Amino acid sequence: MPTDVLSKVFTAVADPTRRDMVARLAVGDRTVNQLAEPYQMSVQAVYKHLRVLEQAGLVSRSRGPQPRPVHLEIGAFDLMDEWIERYRRQAEQRYQRLDRVLAAMNEADEHKEHQ
Incomplete structure (x- = not known):
């Protein structure tokens, strides 16, 4: 797995689903459920995509009670x-x-x- 930040970023956006999530977050913050809506995948799978985006520094989620909006960085x-x-x-x-x-x-x- 890449260790430098730039490699993590490019790896994260290499996936079309994650690029689509980034495009949707560019319009505005979304909850995980809102992000999951257009995809035929489980919410857990969406969380996995978000974890990759978070580790790359592309998105963040505020701490606190659910639902926590996902924010583009x-x-x-x-x-x-x-x-x-x-x-x-x-x-x-x-x-x-x-x-x-x-x-x-x-x-x-x-x-x-x-x-």
Whole structure:
């Protein structure tokens, strides 16, 4: 099982049911029963999904009497966003260098044609 936070986050959202739960929680907090409604699974299975999401830091549940709402936590999304953005920037820089090389080659070819 992954031990670093980013691996836990990506593992948690790798499952389509958990991604759907995250999407529904993005709209607003839900109780476990409300989260369980659209799925053909037991409430216990929903709790297992929530436990994975909680361990990844994607959701939290307040302590206290039932029903306790499940709340989406944005910190884990910030972590994913930073990771994705870093590699997106690197790829973009690589493509910009390639564009410059291709433009220089094209310019050289045009210069040769006019001689």
